[in-house]
Amino acid sequence: MTSKKDRIKQGTHRIDISLPSDMRYLDLINTMFQEIAGGFEFEKDEVEEIAMSALEAVTNAMEHGNQLDPEKNVMITIEASPGTIWFRVSDQGPGFDYSHLDNPLEPENLLKTRGRGVFIMRAFMDSVQFEFVPNRGMAVTLQKMKKQVNRSAEA
Amino acid sequence: MKIDQREKYGAVILDLSGKLMGGPEADKFQDIFKKLLEEDKKNVLVNLEKVSWVNSTGLGILISGYTAMRKGGGNLKLLNVSDRIESILMVTKLATIFEVYNDEDEAIKSFSAAAG
Numbered sequence: 001m002t003s004k005k006d007r008i009k010q011g012t013h014r015i016d017i018s019l020p021s022d023m024r025y026l027d028l029i030n031t032m033f034q035e036i037a038g039g040f041e042f043e044k045d046e047v048e049e050i051a052m053s054a055l056e057a058v059t060n061a062m063e064h065g066n067q068l069d070p071e072k073n074v075m076i077t078i079e080a081s082p083g084t085i086w087f088r089v090s091d092q093g094p095g096f097d098y099s100h101l102d103n104p105l106e107p108e109n110l111l112k113t114r115g116r117g118v119f120i121m122r123a124f125m126d127s128v129q130f131e132f133v134p135n136r137g138m139a140v141t142l143q144k145m146k147k148q149v150n151r152s153a154e155a
Numbered sequence: 156m157k158i159d160q161r162e163k164y165g166a167v168i169l170d171l172s173g174k175l176m177g178g179p180e181a182d183k184f185q186d187i188f189k190k191l192l193e194e195d196k197k198n199v200l201v202n203l204e205k206v207s208w209v210n211s212t213g214l215g216i217l218i219s220g221y222t223a224m225r226k227g228g229g230n231l232k233l234l235n236v237s238d239r240i241e242s243i244l245m246v247t248k249l250a251t252i253f254e255v256y257n258d259e260d261e262a263i264k265s266f267s268a269a270a271g
Contacts, residue, residue: 023178048239113215123246
């Protein structure tokens with residue numbers, strides 16, 4: 001079995017992938033992000049938070065951005081270094097108003113079946129930024145630093 | 156997502172395996188919940204032991220089932236929730252909605268306790 005020390009990669013790795021808008025690929029996304037985050041010093045709970053956030057971003061891109069059109073792709077770029085992960089998920093859709101999203105924690109929203117994806121990303125990641133690029137689509141950029149590295153940066 | 160159904164002491168247990176991610180699966184679940192209510196089976200325990208992950212649309216399926224069962228006079232509860240699923244329930248405050256159990260018999264008993 002490969003030891004944790006062997007698995008922890010040095011330097012920054014960049015990964016670019018493009019997927020058709022088919023939710024059958026979500027398991028691949030989950031596994032990929034678990035492997036990447038796990039290999040770059042994140043603890044188990046952080047690994048799961050990163051994987052969950054990636055799932056939400058990709059689900060949104062496929063379902064809302066690209067309307068599950070298999071002719072439209074979701075592009076994912078990941079940059080990871082020990083204790084840090086940055087990734088961008090882009091779709092080929094018309095964009096949406098991310099500044100006026102309902103708060104799923106409000107009592108009147110708690111039992112709604114939709115509307116939690118962005119909230120989950122913001123809860124689990126250090127930063128979530130949206131950008132609409134005309135003639136291209138919507139992009140969401142997420143970033144997280146390992147807890148102790150974050151605390152050192154704040155000091 | 157594979158769904159196996161069994162009954163125990165008047166409650167229906169749905170044993171799920173795989174990923175709970177919404178999409179086409181939502182229809183499958185809606186059909187199950189509708190059929191159960193038609194058969195007056197309104198207490199449902201969803202066993203998540205073999206569910207590797209849930210996304211927010213998957214949560215929506217559980218909420219939809221919960222709402223349907225509550226409307227029918229029953230309840231929907233969760234069994235064997237992993238740490239990962241627990242964290243998503245906590246952060247979305249759905250942990251205040253769903254009763255979660257680690258023991259199947261205790262979960263089943265709780266339906267009777269609520270009715271009594």
